[in-house]
Each structure stands twice: as structure tokens, then as C-alpha cells.
Amino acid sequence: MSGSRLALFAGSGDLPLEFLKSASRRGEKVITFALSGITQPAVEEISYRTFWIKPFKLGDFLKKLASSQVREIVFLGKVEHRVALSLSGLDLKALKFLFSLKDRKPETIIKGIFSEVERLGVKVVDPIPYLTHLLVPSGTVMGKVPSEELLEELSSGMEITRKIASLDIGQTVVIKDGGVVAVEAVEGTDECIRRGAKLAGKGFIVCKAARESQDMKVDVPTVGIETVRLIKSLGGKALAIDSGKTYLLNREEVEDFCKKHNFSLVSL
Template sequence: MAGSGELPLEFLKSARKKNVPVITFAIEGVTEKSVEELSKETVWIKPFKLGKLLKEIEKRKVEKLTTLGKIEHRTAFSLKGLDIKAIKILSRVKNFKPETLIKEIFNEIEKLGVEIISPNEFLNHLLLKKGEILGVRPSREVLREMELGMKIAKEIATLDIGQTIVIKNGTVVAVEGVEGTDECIRRGAELSGEGFIVCKAARKKQDMRIDVPTIGLKTVKLIKELGGRGIAVEGEKTYLLTPERLDQFCKKHKISLASL
């Protein structure tokens, strides 16, 4: 099941290299059209048509399924076009947190005998080990700021508020909510000025099948443009899109990207 962004494409490219055919269930108006070129078959589903999705999965006798890509969290507040199955699920959930909603959908899919798997087998090359650094080595001051920021980001992520914070001089100036990573960074930069650090963390008990933190060149370019000096991510629990290009860009612009 593919949302927006580059991550589903990276998965499909890796699967193709391993000669694993993939059926992609894509969301109309959300998923990149280019998934069609890399998939054995692409099934387009309208947003919130869960009943249709389940029928298409069952029809194709799917055995294993993974989910990748971004779906804006703010869509939980504009649920237009829900089908009966989606309404039933929403009527029984305790809250609209991403993890809660995704797990409920997983429950429905698993009733069809489908195993929900982690995509890591195909995306291990995008995970940095703890202690790895891209770009320039952080100073002691920057590293201390990163370590403090990551402790706070981890708590925020575990509460399912967001995965990203912006910190400067030991003070958190922005916390990600439903607006997403890039908007959080813009808000933090506006409040703090140049020299800020961005920290992105996973939940304490991160289910690698659900909403894994991801960072790519687009976000790193934004951080550079706004005057950020460092990025901290969680080792072995954050996908880095095109890590080689990230490393080159960070070195060129004297930015530290550390896996803690």
C-alpha cells in the first residue's frame, strides 16, 4: 500500500533488483504515478474507500503486504468520501492518532489471512547505524544539542504527537504536529533564526511496519536554506532517501547529519 513520496519508489526499485514482483495498491491523488512503471500491477483506490481496498486485496489472494509513503495526518480531520467499512472502523477507535488508525486497518487486512510485514528487507540500505555521520562531523556543542533534542523528540514521537522538533541553545522552539516535518522546520527557523538543529525520532517501541521516520534531500535542502546547522536522526529506525546524495550535499554546505 503506497502513500506519497519517494519511499514507495525506493521499495519497488529494490524489489525489482531482487526479482520480487509487487502489486501496488495506490491512493488516487496521493501516490506518485511512477509506481506503475515499477509494479507488476497497480490498483488505484480512492481515498477512504477501505471496503474497496479489502475487496481488491482478497481478489488477488495477497499473502504479504507492507505499507510505505506519506499520508498527511491532517486528512484525519477532513474525512470526506468515507465508505461503510471506513465509517465502522472510525466509530470504534479511541482516537485518530496515525498509529491507532493504521493498526485498525491492519486488523481488517489480517482477517483476510494477509501477513503485514516490515519493508526492511528491501530498505535496509536506507538505514544508518548508530554513530554514523553524513556531512561534517558535529562539534561538541552541536552534538550535545542533538543528544538533548533527540531525548525530547523521542518522547514526542512516543506520544504520537509528531516525530520532529527544532532546538536551539537548549530550547525547543518547534514541535511537529499534524502540519508535517517541513512546516515544523519553517516555523522553528522563523522563531529561532539561523543555527538551529532538527531532531527526528521514532517511537520508543517503534513498529517498523508503521509510520517509520523518513528524511530526504528536499527536507535537508530546506534546513540549509533556512540556516540550520545540524540534523539528528535515530539510528536503525530512520529511512534516509538517497544517502549518498545527502552526504555530498551536507559536506558541501557544512551540515552535520548524525545517527544517534
């Protein structure tokens, strides 16, 4: 027996660490499946046991998962979607899996992997009970209180971004003076912001939204101090996030940064 009923598939970023810390506080032992060169090495210190897997080796992951005898698994952290489009570095199982899908949209791929996992008798579970402290209530404002004009622009931007996210295009939109400047695609959030900033110049805003019918087991929007620093460094003035559907990492650090740098973060 594994000694643990719960597993974590960990991508990049701090979110897997937050989950492991929360599970540890509950006294739960978590087996982590980590991606070499992608997952933060610190997961090993908090996990009951860690299996390191080469990225995009689906067959190896499924074999290790089956042998671990866990009953439930959570998926958290970022894995680049662009690799699925390029087919670079995938093993035979991953290639067969991708060609069996109706398309290669992020949600299709993730839910397809969930199906592969559940065929092994392992249930994919919602991580929210472990991460409620990272969700931000509606109406929360950090830093500079936005003017009515800016709040209207942020609200309008969020409506657009939710629709784009629901089409499984991307979760991030850069806006300037009410007009859409850049929409996130396979390049990811940071590159979308950089592209938008280059096109818009100073004074742009960024909106980060979930799908209108967001499955909280799948690809939940996540922001943190690095996101806020990037926007501010490129001349952005505000960030809007989806209340109750976005993980906010490094909250105290983000609040301090927003206050110090006259930046607005609003949960809508």
C-alpha cells in the same frame, strides 16, 4: 490467481519506489495499491500490477485487496493524518472504521487498518529486509563534523524527540540553544520545520526520531534530500536522525549536499 504473493500499499514519497526496486532485484512480483494524486505514478512501471484507489476509500481498497489473492502486504509512504481528523472525503467504510477506534492517533489508525487487512487473511509484513540499505548506523556523520557543544545539543534533542514520538504526537522537533521551539503535530515534518525556523531564526537544529519501541511496520521516520535542503534554506545548521530506525533516502545526494553546504547530519 494474482501471480504475486506480495502487495504494497503506497503512500507519497520515494520510499515505495525504493521498496519496489529492492523487491524487483530479488525477482519478486509486487501488486501495488496506489492512491490517486498521492502516490508517485512511477510505481506502475515497477509493479507487477497496480490498482489505483481514490484516497481514503477504505472499502474500495479492502475489496480490491481481497480479490487480488495476495498473502502478504507492506505499507510504505506518507498519507496525511489530518484528513482522518477532518473526516473529509472518507467513504462509509472509512467513517465506520474511524468511529470504531478508541482515538485517532496515527499509530491507532494504522494498526486498526492492519487489523482490517489481516481479517482478509493477508499478513502485514515488515519491509526492513527490503530496505536495510536505507538505515543509517549510529555515529554516522555527513558533512560538517559537529562541535562537542552541538553534538551535546543534538543528543539532548534526540532524547526529547524520542519521548514525544513515543507519545504519538510527532517525530520531529526544532530546537534552538537547547530549547524546544516547535513540535510536529498533524501538520507534518516540513510545516513543523518552517514554523520552527520562523520562531527560532538562524542556527536552529532539527531532530527526527522514532518511538522508543518502534514497530518497523508502522510509520518509520524518513528523511531525504528535500528535508536537508529545507532545513538549510531556512537557516538550520544540523539534523539528527535515529540510528537504525530512520530511512535515509537519496543518501549520496544528501552526503554531497552536506559537504558542499557545511551542514551536519548525525545519526544517534
